[in-house]
Amino acid sequence: MPDSNRIGGQGRTATEASQSFTFTRRAMVLGAMQGGIGVLLAARMTWISVAENEHYQLLSESNRVNLTLIPPRRGWIIDRHGKPLANNRTDFRVDIIPDRLHNKDATIASLANLLSLDPDEVERIKSDLDKSAGFQPVQVADKLDYAQYAAVSVRLPELPGVAPARGFSRNYPAGAAVGHLIGYVGTASAEDYEKNKNPLLITPGFKVGKDGLERAFDKELTGKPGAKRVEVTARGKVVRELTTRPDTPGDVVKLTIDADLQAYAARRLGPESGSVVVVDCLTGDTLALASMPSFDPNSFSDGISHAEWNMLAQDDHVPLRNKTLQGLYPPGSTVKPMVALSFLEAGLDPNATTVCTGALRVGNGLFHCWKRGGHGTVNMAKGIYQSCDVYFYHFAQQIGMQQIASMARRLGLGQEYPLPFPSQSYGTVPDPRWKMKKYGTSWERYDTVNATIGQGYMLANPTQLAIMAARIASGLELMPRFVLDKNQPRPRSLGISPEHLDYVHQAMSDVVNGPGTAGRARLPIPDILMAGKTGTAQVRRITMAERRAGVRSNLSLPWQFRDHGLFICYAPFDNPRYAASVVIEHGGGSSAAYPVARDVLTFLYDREKAMAMLEPLEKAWGGTIKERMAVKMQQYKAKIAMEEAIKRGEIILPLENAVGEAGTQ
Secondary structure, three states: OOOOOEEOOOOEEOOHHHHHHHHHHHHHHHHHHHHHHHHHHHHHHHHHHHHOHHHHHHHHHHHHEEEEEEOOOOOOEEOOOOOEEEEEEEEEEEEEOHHHOOOHHHHHHHHHHHHOOOHHHHHHHHHHHHHOOOOOOEEEEOOOOHHHHHHHHOOHHHOOOEEEEEEEEEEOOOHHHHHHHHOOEEOOOHHHHHHOOOHHHHOOOOOEEOOHHHHHOHHHHOOEOEEEEEEEOOOOOEEEEEEEEOOEOOOOEEEOOOHHHHHHHHHHOOOOOEEEEEEEOOOOEEEEEEEEOOOOHHHHHHOOOHHHHHHHHHOOOOOOOOHHHHOOEOOHHHHHHHHHHHHHHOOOOOOOOEEEOOEEEEOOEEEEOOOOOOOEEEOHHHHHHOOOHHHHHHHHHHHOHHHHHHHHHHOOOOOOOOOOOOOOOOOEOOOHHHHHHHHOOOOOHHHHHHHOOOOOOOEEOHHHHHHHHHHHHHOEOOOOEOEOOOOOOOOOEOOOOHHHHHHHHHHHHHHHHOOOOOHHHOOOOOOOOOEEEEEEEOOOOOOHHHHHHOOOOHHHOOHHHOOEEEEEEEEOOOOOOEEEEEEEOOOOOHHHOHHHHHHHHHHHHOHHHHHHHHHHHHHHHOOOHHHHHHHHHHHHHHHHHHHHHHHOOOOOOOHHHHHHHHHOO
């Protein structure tokens, strides 16, 4: 039999003692290892419980206590009299935090049912969720009543990612009348957060300025956030509120704007596409900056629906453009007082005359006056108050464009103003150097002839036209201002001869109060005369064939081919205090502009009389701005619903209608 007690075939015998020794040695090694591990664990536990006690206590506390930022109330924007143009209202709202959302469709469906959201709002929420960053809150609804707010709050365990809140939201009492002026607020974009990792930017309910003065003064208007500590369960349910640190509201921004005048100017524009700018002739304070049609900033701040956005974007009157600063127009005959001042400064005798027969040949071209039969013998005053083009054609060739361009720039045309707005269009004051740089060609006499009546390359925005009127009226180098500052230094003189200014002032008075082109612009205020200048700017070329056959009337043309109507003015004529510009896009001529200017300046002196003139007009137009916008929105939605029904085959058009629609594609 083999020897079973031999080890490894080496002849060593495994005794009971040797086996016991081997077991004991192994047990000691294992015991030492276990003891070492125990010592390490004990040391680690000691380190955690003693050295890192504060750290883990804070982590434990953070699991038990939730710290939430409270968005600061935004500072008010008020007018020169303290009337709010943008303020805050108490608000119940509901947002969604995309990162915390589990089932998007089910959550949105539940909220739509709880809050009675219409389909267009549901589509807007889905679209915003698709475009948002994961941390960026998406607004579901605001302006909720307490019952709606409570209905969502009690169902929060079933709605992860939903964040109801009670706070404040932005409010614009004048609505669309201040859309372009004040702008609007909205949630911060992903780009905003990438630039500044401020947790306030992703706090539900916090808004930043997106356009207009809201954007320009965003830093001043944004206050300091508050904070709220609440005790929560492991599932996030609030047990109790511990402490709250209140927010600090933003600063109040006081503007030069007169809120009542701003609202009146916007309403008086009615259904027209145009602008009104009113400036204080003593200080440059901007009293009104109205651009219509406009948008309701409350809609943008609350989260505009797709239907409303599409309606605004597709409107040929361009309600999304601030026409007062971004609209550029040929100024037409409104520049003739400016050109007359350049003539006087160049030494032209104002009594020098020319004969207007209705046209003047310049080189190979024939340049027409607006009055087909001509004005006869014309001096400078008649050239202004009768707006004779031939007078300015004739003498501009003698004086030269350089003199005219220099005066235009002194009076504010083509000038960049230091204004608190994101964008401006500066227009063009052309001269030989400009044309060579722009087109690489020489200046021609016909360029001077076109520019001297505000056509050709000459372009200006309505704010520049108002400043030009104010500078002519005052002789001061006024700059438009929007923030009220009573300690602002008095503007300096333009250095234009008072005699020259007096001569042009009298001619501009005769435009309205004498044998001029705007007799119906006379103010219905005793002892207060308004001086002004009409302007009509062509937007299409009139061919010789059309002139021979008879120039088509504006009313016979499609809206976009009609002439712009312009008017600049100031009052009182003998002691200028207010200056204004009115531009009516495709209004058919100056007769569309000067009645608006008359009523707006009347409002400055007699509000009751001005309102009495406005109210019957608004009835004829279909109501106030808000009422007309509501009707337009309903009509747009009905049109879209009809188009969708036709696409689905639910509505079949009669054959003749289908053919007609196909022909208009």
